[in-house]
Amino acid sequence: xxxxxxxxxxxxxxxxxxxxxxxxxxxxxxxxxxxxxxxxxxxxxxxxxxxxxxxxxxxxxxxxxxxxxxxxxxxxxxxxxxxxxxxxxxxxxxxxxxxxxxxxxxxxxxxxxxxxxxxxxxxxxxxxxxxxxxxxxxxxxxxxxxxxxxxxxxxxxxxxxxxxxxxxxxxxxxxxxxxxxxxxxxxxxxxxxxxxxxxxxxxxxxxxxxxxxxxxxxxxxxxxxxxxxxxxxxxxxxxxxxxxxxxxxxxxxxxxxxxxxxxxxxxxxxxxxxxxxxxxxxxxxxxxxxxxxxxxxxxxxxxxxxxxxxxxxxxxxxxxxxxxxxxxxxxxxxxxxxxxxxxxxxxxxxxxxxxxxxxxxxxxxxxxxxxxxxxxxxxxxxxxxxxxxxxxxxxxxxxxxxxxxxxxxxxxxxxxxxxxxxxxxxxxxxxxxxxxxxxxxxxxxxxxxxxxxxxxxxxxxxxxxxxxxxxxxxxxxxxxxxxxxxxxxxxxxxxxxxxxxxxxxxxxxxxxxxxxxxxxxxxxxxxxxxxxxxxxxxxxxxxxxxxxxxxxxxxxxxxxxxxxxxxxxxxxx
Amino acid sequence: xxxxxxxxxxxxxxxxxxxxxxxxxxxxxxxxxxxxxxxxxxxxxxxxxxxxxxxxxxxxxxxxxxxxxxxxxxxxxxxxxxxxxxxxxxxxxxxxxxxxxxxxxxxxxxxxxxxxxxxxxxxxxxxxxxxxxxxxxxxxxxxxxxxxxxxxxxxxxxxxxxxxxxxxxxxxxxxxxxxxxxxxxxxxxxxxxxxxxxxxxxx
Numbered sequence: 001x002x003x004x005x006x007x008x009x010x011x012x013x014x015x016x017x018x019x020x021x022x023x024x025x026x027x028x029x030x031x032x033x034x035x036x037x038x039x040x041x042x043x044x045x046x047x048x049x050x051x052x053x054x055x056x057x058x059x060x061x062x063x064x065x066x067x068x069x070x071x072x073x074x075x076x077x078x079x080x081x082x083x084x085x086x087x088x089x090x091x092x093x094x095x096x097x098x099x100x101x102x103x104x105x106x107x108x109x110x111x112x113x114x115x116x117x118x119x120x121x122x123x124x125x126x127x128x129x130x131x132x133x134x135x136x137x138x139x140x141x142x143x144x145x146x147x148x149x150x151x152x153x154x155x156x157x158x159x160x161x162x163x164x165x166x167x168x169x170x171x172x173x174x175x176x177x178x179x180x181x182x183x184x185x186x187x188x189x190x191x192x193x194x195x196x197x198x199x200x201x202x203x204x205x206x207x208x209x210x211x212x213x214x215x216x217x218x219x220x221x222x223x224x225x226x227x228x229x230x231x232x233x234x235x236x237x238x239x240x241x242x243x244x245x246x247x248x249x250x251x252x253x254x255x256x257x258x259x260x261x262x263x264x265x266x267x268x269x270x271x272x273x274x275x276x277x278x279x280x281x282x283x284x285x286x287x288x289x290x291x292x293x294x295x296x297x298x299x300x301x302x303x304x305x306x307x308x309x310x311x312x313x314x315x316x317x318x319x320x321x322x323x324x325x326x327x328x329x330x331x332x333x334x335x336x337x338x339x340x341x342x343x344x345x346x347x348x349x350x351x352x353x354x355x356x357x358x359x360x361x362x363x364x365x366x367x368x369x370x371x372x373x374x375x376x377x378x379x380x381x382x383x384x385x386x387x388x389x390x391x392x393x394x395x396x397x398x399x400x401x402x403x404x405x406x407x408x409x410x411x412x413x414x415x416x417x418x419x420x421x422x423x424x425x426x427x428x429x430x431x432x433x434x435x436x437x438x439x440x441x442x443x444x445x446x447x448x449x450x451x452x453x454x455x456x457x458x459x460x461x462x463x464x465x466x467x468x469x470x471x472x473x474x475x476x477x478x479x480x481x482x483x484x485x486x487x488x489x490x491x492x493x494x495x496x497x498x499x500x501x502x503x504x505x506x507x508x509x510x511x512x513x514x515x516x517x518x519x520x521x522x523x524x525x526x527x528x529x530x531x532x533x534x535x536x537x538x539x540x541x542x543x544x545x546x547x548x549x550x551x552x553x554x555x556x557x558x559x560x561x562x563x564x565x566x567x568x569x570x571x572x573x
Numbered sequence: 574x575x576x577x578x579x580x581x582x583x584x585x586x587x588x589x590x591x592x593x594x595x596x597x598x599x600x601x602x603x604x605x606x607x608x609x610x611x612x613x614x615x616x617x618x619x620x621x622x623x624x625x626x627x628x629x630x631x632x633x634x635x636x637x638x639x640x641x642x643x644x645x646x647x648x649x650x651x652x653x654x655x656x657x658x659x660x661x662x663x664x665x666x667x668x669x670x671x672x673x674x675x676x677x678x679x680x681x682x683x684x685x686x687x688x689x690x691x692x693x694x695x696x697x698x699x700x701x702x703x704x705x706x707x708x709x710x711x712x713x714x715x716x717x718x719x720x721x722x723x724x725x726x727x728x729x730x731x732x733x734x735x736x737x738x739x740x741x742x743x744x745x746x747x748x749x750x751x752x753x754x755x756x757x758x759x760x761x762x763x764x765x766x767x768x769x770x771x772x773x774x775x776x
Contacts, residue, residue, distance in 0.1 A: 406690075416733055
C-alpha cells in the first residue's frame with residue numbers, strides 16, 4: 001500500500017552536486033522543498049585516511065543504491081556488451097559524489113557554448129565532424145557567469161583568476177572568459193615538482209596556472225583549510241575542507257526551515273496526472289511505498305539515473321517515457337574523453353606522497369579553440385593537468401616503463417628507487433555528441449526490483465582520437481622539457497563505457513525536436529519537470545563538469561523562484 | 574627523540590608478540606585457508622616480493638596473513654578462486670617440475686610463476702593469468718596497505734618504497750622536508766589517529 005504524503009512545493013530527486021545546490025536558493029525563497037536522497041548522511045568521522053578502504057574496496061560501506069544499477073555498456077549497437085563494473089562511478093549520500101570527488105571546479109570557456117557557430121565562422125561548416133549532433137548552447141558564457149560566481153562564493157572555490165572584467169592576469173588562465181571578480185580564496189599551494197613543471201611550460205612559451213578547486217586553501221566560512229594529507233581522491237574530507245554540498249548549501253537550506261531531507265529514499269518513478277503534468281514522485285524506504293505529491297519535480301540524480309527514471313516513468317501522456325514523446329531522452333550522450341593519458345618517469349623524486357588531485361598546474365593552450373586549427377584535421381582540444389596524488393598501494397602498481405618485470409627482485413629494486421618518480425597527466429578532451437552514441441534501457445539486465453538498468457552505447461570517434469594524439473604529443477613535449485627520461489602513452493580511445501563525466505541524454509536547447517529541456521532546464525513537454533546535472537549539457541569543453549552543473553542548477557532554481565506561477569502545477573489541482 | 578609517549582609504548586608492546594611468534598616460526602592463526610593452502614600462498618608471495626639485498630619483502634610484511642583474513646571479509650568472493658587456483662598451481666608444479674611448489678628451488682618457483690603469469694600453465698579454471706594477477710594485486714595490498722588489515726607488518730612495505738606514513742596534516746614545512754628527503758617515516762596506521770581532530774588547526 002502506498003502512503004500518500006502531504007503536498008509540497010518542490011521535490012528534488014538526489015541531493016548531490018546539483019540538487020544540493022538548487023535546494024539552497026529555493027529554500028531561501030521560502031518554497032517548501034523535499035530532498036529525496038538514496039544514501040545517508042556521512043560525517044568526517046567516516047572519512048579515514050585509508051587507501052585500501054577508499055580506493056580498493058568501494059568505500060563507502062553505507063547504502064549504495066547505485067551499485068545495484070550500474071549501467072551496462074557497449075561500443076556500438078552491433079558490438080558485444082562489455083564486462084559490467086562492480087562499483088558505480090557515483091556514490092549515494094547526502095552531498096553525493098561531492099564527498100569524494102577530486103573537486104576540480106572549472107568554468108567552461110566561451111567557445112564551449114558556441115562551438116558550432118564559432119567553428120563555422122573560423123573554419124567553415126564542413127569542419128563539424130560527420131554524424132555529430134552538436135548544437136550551440138541556447139546562451140553564452142555571459143548568461144551563466146553570475147551563477148558560476150554565486151556557486152564559487154557560496155560553496156567556496158580556491159583558484160587564480162585569469163580574466164577579471166576583461167583584464168588578463170598572466171598568473172591565471174588567460175583563455176578563460178571574463179569574470180566579474182576573483183576567486184574567494186587563493187589557489188592551493190604548489191609542490192617543488194609542480195613548480196618545476198610550471199617552469200618547463202613557461203620555457204615552451206605556454207601559460208601554466210594553478211587549477212580551481214572546491215577545496216579551502218585557507219579557512220573559509222568556518223570550515224578548515226586543506227590538510228594536504230593525500231586521501232582526497234575517492235575519500236571524504238576529515239576536516240570538511242572539501243566544499244561538498246553536504247557541508248555547505250544543504251545545511252544552509254535546512255537552516256531556513258524549508259528543506260526536508262529524506263534519506264534512504266529510493267525513487268522508482270515520476271508520476272504524471274491525467275492532464276500530462278507532473279504530479280509527484282514514487283519512492284521506497286525499506287520496501288515501504290510512498291507517494292510525494294509536488295508542484296514541481298527537479299530530477300538531479302546523475303546522467304544515467306536521470307535518463308533511466310524518465311524512460312521508466314511511462315504514462316498515458318508519455319507512452320515512451322516521461323518527456324520523451326519526440327524520442328530525445330537518452331540522445332546526444334557523450335562522456336568526457338579523459339583516457340588516453342601520458343605517464344612519465346623522472347630521474348628524481350617528485351615529492352608526491354601528500355597532496356590532492358585538485359592541487360596542480362594546468363595548461364590550457366591546447367584546449368578548445370585556444371589555438372589555430374586551420375592546418376589541423378580536428379576541432380577542439382584538451383586541458384593538460386599535472387597534479388600531486390600518490391598512495392602506497394597505487395604506487396606499487398605503477399607502470400614500470402619497460403624497465404622491470406612486474407614482480408620479483410628486479411621489480412622490487414625498481415619500485416624501491418622509482419615509487420615517487422613517476423607522474424601521470426590527466427588530459428580532458430572536448431568530446432562531441434554523435435547520432436549513434438546514446439543511452440537507453442538494457443533489454444535484459446535489471447536492478448533487484450526488476451527495473452531495467454541504463455545501457456550505454458557509445459564510442460569515441462575520429463575527432464576525439466585525433467585530439468588524443470595531438471594532446472599526447474604536447475604532454476610528452478612538456479614532460480621531456482621538465483626532464484622526463486621515459487614516457488608511456490595510453491591507447492587513443494574506443495568504447496566510452498561508464499564515466500564519472502557523463503553528459504547529455506536530457507539536452508538543453510530551444511529546439512524542442514532535438515532537446516529535452518528548454519533554456520531554463522524545464523522539460524519542453526512537461527513544464528513542471530526540471531532536470532539538473534550534466535545531462536543537460538550539450539558540449540563538455542575540456543574541463544571538469546561539476547561547477548557548470550552546479551551553476552546551471554542554481555540558474556534553474558532561480559528561474560523557478562522568479563516564475564513560480566508559470567512553472568508550478570496549480571495548487572488548486 | 575628521547576620522549577616516548579605512553580601510547581607509543583603500548584603500541585610497541587602490542588607488536589612484540591606477533592613479531593616474536595613470526596620470527597620463531599610459530600604460525601599465526603589461519604582463518605580461511607587450510608594450512609596446506611597457506612604454505613603454498615606463503616611460498617608464492619615470497620617470490621612475488623622477495624626478501625633480498627633490498628630488504629624485507631612480502632614474507633616479513635605478512636602479506637599472506639592479510640590475504641587469508643580478507644578472504645573471510647572484503648575478499649570473500651575470491652575464496653573459491655584461491656582454493657581452485659592454489660590447487661591448480663601446485664598440480665602444475667608437480668607435473669611440469671616434478672615436485673610440489675613449496676619444495677622447488679627459488680629459480681624453479683619463479684619459472685612456474687612465469688608460466689602462470691603468461692597463461693601458459695595448464696589445469697587452471699579459465700586463464701592462469703587471471704589467478705596470477707589476482708594474487709599479485711592482493712600481495713600488493715598485503716604489503717603496502719594499512720597495517721590495520723594484517724599486512725605491511727612493522728611498516729616494511731612503506732619503508733621499502735619510501736612512503737613516510739599516514740598523516741592527518743601535512744604542513745608546508747613537512748612538504749619541504751619531504752622534498753629535501755629529511756621527512757622521517759612516522760610508522761602510523763590510519764587508525765592510530767583521531768583523524769578529525771585537525772579541524773581547528775592550520776597547515
